[in-house]
Amino acid sequence: MASIEVKIPPMGESIASGILAKWHVADGAIVKKDQPLFELETDKITSEGTAESAGKISLKVAAGDEVKIGQVVASIDPAATADSSSNSKPQTPNPEPAAAAAASPAVRRLAAETGLDPASVAGTGKAGRVTKGDMLAAAAAPAPKPAAPAAAPAAPAPAPRAPLAPGTRQTRKKMSPLRAKIAQRLVSAQHEAAMLTTFNEVDMSAVMALRAKYQDDFVKKHGLKLGFMSFFAKAVVHALREVPAVNAQLDGDSIVENHYYDIGMAVSTEKGLMVPVVRSCDTLGMAEIEKSIADVAKRAREGKITLADLEGGVFTITNGGIFGSMLSTPIINPPQSAILGLHAINERPVAVNGQVVIRPMMYLALSYDHRLIDGKEAVTFLVKVKQAIEDPARLLIGA
Amino acid sequence: MSSFDLIVIGAGPGGYVCAFRAAQLGLKVALVEKRPTLGGTCLNVGCIPSKALLHSSEHLVWAKQHAAEHGIGFGSVTFDLPAFLKRKDDVVAKLVGGVSALAKARKVTVVTGAASFVSANTVSVAPAAGAPTQLTAKNIVVATGSAPVELPFLKFDGKSVVSSDHAIAFDSIPKKLVVVGGGAIGLELGSVWSRLGADVTVVEFLPKIAAAYDDDIVRNFTRILQKQGLKIEVNAKVTGYANGILTAERDGQKLEFPADKVLVSVGRRPYADALGLEKVGVKLDDRKRIQVDGHLKTNVPGIWAIGDVVAGPMLAHKAEEDGVAVAEWIAGKAGHINWDLMPAIVYTSPEVASVGLGEDAAKAKGLAVNIGKFNLAANGRAIAASATDGYVKIIADAKTDRILGAQILGHNAGELISEIVTHMEYGGSAEDLGRTIHAHPTMSEAVKEAGLAVSKSAIHAL
Numbered sequence: 094m095a096s097i098e099v100k101i102p103p104m105g106e107s108i109a110s111g112i113l114a115k116w117h118v119a120d121g122a123i124v125k126k127d128q129p130l131f132e133l134e135t136d137k138i139t140s141e142g143t144a145e146s147a148g149k150i151s152l153k154v155a156a157g158d159e160v161k162i163g164q165v166v167a168s169i170d171p172a173a174t175a176d177s178s179s180n181s182k183p184q185t186p187n188p189e190p191a192a193a194a195a196a197s198p199a200v201r202r203l204a205a206e207t208g209l210d211p212a213s214v215a216g217t218g219k220a221g222r223v224t225k226g227d228m229l230a231a232a233a234a235p236a237p238k239p240a241a242p243a244a245a246p247a248a249p250a251p252a253p254r255a256p257l258a259p260g261t262r263q264t265r266k267k268m269s270p271l272r273a274k275i276a277q278r279l280v281s282a283q284h285e286a287a288m289l290t291t292f293n294e295v296d297m298s299a300v301m302a303l304r305a306k307y308q309d310d311f312v313k314k315h316g317l318k319l320g321f322m323s324f325f326a327k328a329v330v331h332a333l334r335e336v337p338a339v340n341a342q343l344d345g346d347s348i349v350e351n352h353y354y355d356i357g358m359a360v361s362t363e364k365g366l367m368v369p370v371v372r373s374c375d376t377l378g379m380a381e382i383e384k385s386i387a388d389v390a391k392r393a394r395e396g397k398i399t400l401a402d403l404e405g406g407v408f409t410i411t412n413g414g415i416f417g418s419m420l421s422t423p424i425i426n427p428p429q430s431a432i433l434g435l436h437a438i439n440e441r442p443v444a445v446n447g448q449v450v451i452r453p454m455m456y457l458a459l460s461y462d463h464r465l466i467d468g469k470e471a472v473t474f475l476v477k478v479k480q481a482i483e484d485p486a487r488l489l490i491g492a
Numbered sequence: 493m494s495s496f497d498l499i500v501i502g503a504g505p506g507g508y509v510c511a512f513r514a515a516q517l518g519l520k521v522a523l524v525e526k527r528p529t530l531g532g533t534c535l536n537v538g539c540i541p542s543k544a545l546l547h548s549s550e551h552l553v554w555a556k557q558h559a560a561e562h563g564i565g566f567g568s569v570t571f572d573l574p575a576f577l578k579r580k581d582d583v584v585a586k587l588v589g590g591v592s593a594l595a596k597a598r599k600v601t602v603v604t605g606a607a608s609f610v611s612a613n614t615v616s617v618a619p620a621a622g623a624p625t626q627l628t629a630k631n632i633v634v635a636t637g638s639a640p641v642e643l644p645f646l647k648f649d650g651k652s653v654v655s656s657d658h659a660i661a662f663d664s665i666p667k668k669l670v671v672v673g674g675g676a677i678g679l680e681l682g683s684v685w686s687r688l689g690a691d692v693t694v695v696e697f698l699p700k701i702a703a704a705y706d707d708d709i710v711r712n713f714t715r716i717l718q719k720q721g722l723k724i725e726v727n728a729k730v731t732g733y734a735n736g737i738l739t740a741e742r743d744g745q746k747l748e749f750p751a752d753k754v755l756v757s758v759g760r761r762p763y764a765d766a767l768g769l770e771k772v773g774v775k776l777d778d779r780k781r782i783q784v785d786g787h788l789k790t791n792v793p794g795i796w797a798i799g800d801v802v803a804g805p806m807l808a809h810k811a812e813e814d815g816v817a818v819a820e821w822i823a824g825k826a827g828h829i830n831w832d833l834m835p836a837i838v839y840t841s842p843e844v845a846s847v848g849l850g851e852d853a854a855k856a857k858g859l860a861v862n863i864g865k866f867n868l869a870a871n872g873r874a875i876a877a878s879a880t881d882g883y884v885k886i887i888a889d890a891k892t893d894r895i896l897g898a899q900i901l902g903h904n905a906g907e908l909i910s911e912i913v914t915h916m917e918y919g920g921s922a923e924d925l926g927r928t929i930h931a932h933p934t935m936s937e938a939v940k941e942a943g944l945a946v947s948k949s950a951i952h953a954l
Contacts, residue, residue, distance in 0.1 A: 197920055198927030199893065218919025225921035226892025 149173035357406035504532020506799030506811025507635030674701030848897030864945030
């Protein structure tokens with residue numbers, strides 16, 4: 094019987110590759126059907142690959158390698174089952190990274206001594222080859238690399254020469270692939286977009302009054318609290334309708350205008366920032382929005398988020414206010430073109446009708462891609478959000 | 493009028509290689525050459541004949557001076573100049589014949605005669621006798637090379653004051669030969685005639701000969717040449733030649749060098765004379781080189797220029813790479829050329845070779861570098877071959893260890909340099925060189941050791 098290829102499963106529209114973070118099985122081991130084989134980390138989620146068939150597995154990539162969707166990472170020989178090779182000892186995975194074979198001798202030495210996988214280092218040599226200098230730079234500023242495989246290497250590695258001895262004044266740990274991907278995406282957003290931020294402030298009195306007035310009824314009816322986010326989600330939908338340019342994105346030299354209102358809500362999790370998307374906010378009631386937010390946020394924090402939850406947003410709302418932020422400039426989540434930053438609500442003296450009064454105020458920040466959104470549109474958008482929050486009746490009337 | 497995909501003007505190493513590569517890629521190519529033979533300066537009167545003379549004359553020196561060390565005696569060693577020159581001519585004939593055969597096999601149409609532009613896509617070729625023919629093509633590559641620079645106060649007469657074209661074929665050994673200009677050509681041909689018995693003086697305007705090389709390399713090189721009998725006069729500005737005396741000045745002081753032959757080898761100038769470039773509006777730069785962009789295109793669409801006639805080092809291998817890249821670009825392929833990695837070699841004994849940045853240039857640029865040197869005197873094969881003069885020097889980036897350049901003084905330095913070029917092309921570090929296996933016993937081990945010496949880890953040196 095022919096051996097069965099183990100491939101990286103399709104993950105969703107925007108995921109083309111990931112890092113095979115960890116093998117759960119050793120090369121040459123006998124695996125059972127549906128046994129978890131590997132852990133795959135993408136920039137969005139971590140998932141597991143399982144065995145389609147029982148048999149003897151031979152691994153084709155090393156832990157830590159970048160893998161593409163559909164790439165064959167192992168093969169399973171179904172002819173060899175536990176019975177037929179019961180006394181074959183499972184081998185430990187090859188500690189040498191696969192790419193090392195083609196690497197230069199100095200690069201191979203550094204890979205062995207630092208544990209850095211050349212495949213995870215951006216090469217500056219001919220046709221992108223990794224040079225010794227690239228490895229030295231990567232060792233000095235650790236590049237994204239998953240933790241070492243759990244299984245100990247079979248052969249004793251040369252005594253590692255610690256590139257930087259960890260002192261008591263610092264501790265050092267590798268960036269997780271997710272963290273590294275977030276870092277890369279944020280930097281690339283800053284490089285690629287003509288990003289700038291416009292600010293405004295909003296008087297939260299009206300929203301707070303509505304919440305105070307209807308909170309008990311709302312909780313009784315829907316079983317959860319009426320928060321601020323549903324107001325802002327609604328206000329954003331309203332503003333996106335008024336200023337469609339903000340609900341657009343660049344694709345090459347085309348401008349794609351979106352006619353749907355799937356809003357990303359940035360959530361802080363242990364693994365890093367995640368932006369689950371609440372679908373069709375234009376069709377949802379306030380309670381449904383609150384429920385959706387609570388649900389995705391809970392699942393994001395528990396690591397149970399699916400790719401479908403993360404894809405396809407047209408706009409993002411991020412709330413630094415829950416940590417007490419007074420003011421910040423958020424970074425766009427590409428390919429989206431704008432992001433709204435919410436901040437802490439603080440009582441401040443403001444002038445209303447010639448009188449100094451104390452009002453609960455919040456600063457708003459809208460970062461946007463100036464390549465397709467003009468200042469007038471961005472400012473108008475933010476004013477629309479402000480007006481809707483200050484006078485929520487506008488949302489009902491559509492003014 | 494015959495129509496082609498590509499016309500290449502000039503069949504030197506740039507032009508014929510361009511034509512051959514284009515033909516390989518399926519283009520219909522015409523190769524226009526003024527000389528009756530292909531190969532240009534390089535094969536006919538340059539690189540190749542001078543190498544034949546250098547090689548033969550080294551044998552003479554060996555037979556006279558070194559054979560006895562090996563226990564070999566010849567009685568009296570004789571020398572036959574016509575036979576010596578004939579061998580050189582045979583070498584040239586064999587090579588130019590080979591190029592012709594290749595042109596035929598590749599179905600490249602060779603048109604003999606002087607080309608001139610009629611329009612941006614038409615050239616007229618005037619043969620030595622007979623009517624001119626017109627050729628037309630969408631793309632035309634100018635590869636007309638270079639010619640020796642003539643000094644206004646030292647005009648070539650083809651008898652006493654000559655260029656390298658003549659100095660490869662003196663019909664007698666000069667008694668006193670003065671070489672004006674201590675670059676590769678002057679030092680090579682000066683060495684040839686010195687070995688044959690001429691009293692040779694090299695007069696150089698700059699403070700050192702082989703001026704492109706590092707000071708330490710040139711100091712050692714100069715000393716070796718002087719030991720071989722060459723007189724070397726630097727900082728000397730030649731003023732004229734009359735009555736068998738070459739005159740020069742140094743710090744206002746007059747110098748006189750008796751000479752029955754004067755070889756003027758002060759450099760070469762781009763040669764695009766009588767091509768009618770002005771007629772089609774091809775722009776030249778301030779040094780009369782054809783102006784080209786990063787893809788060797790002139791300002792006139794469809795006209796390209798390569799090799800010595802454009803900016804850059806006047807080296808056959810540079811012209812060849814230009815030619816290949818242009819042929820590929822014309823054929824719609826991804827041509828590649830790395831002008832920063834151009835090895836250069838002086839084929840004296842010992843040879844001097846360089847690639848990339850020298851130590852002096854790196855330091856002048858303020859780069860932090862580590863230097864690794866390894867003396868051939870510590871290399872087993874060099875000792876066995878009595879070739880212990882010189883050393884290998886590697887210049888590497890202090891931070892990344894990437895090889896930035898190398899200079900080698902030594903026997904076969906020109907062959908030794910190429911592995912360093914390869915390492916550099918792939919972004920290699922000195923450690924990579926030091927960790928690559930080199931067969932023992934070979935002189936190439938000195939290259940490896942120099943790589944190790946960058947991190948002070950050479951095995952056979954302290």
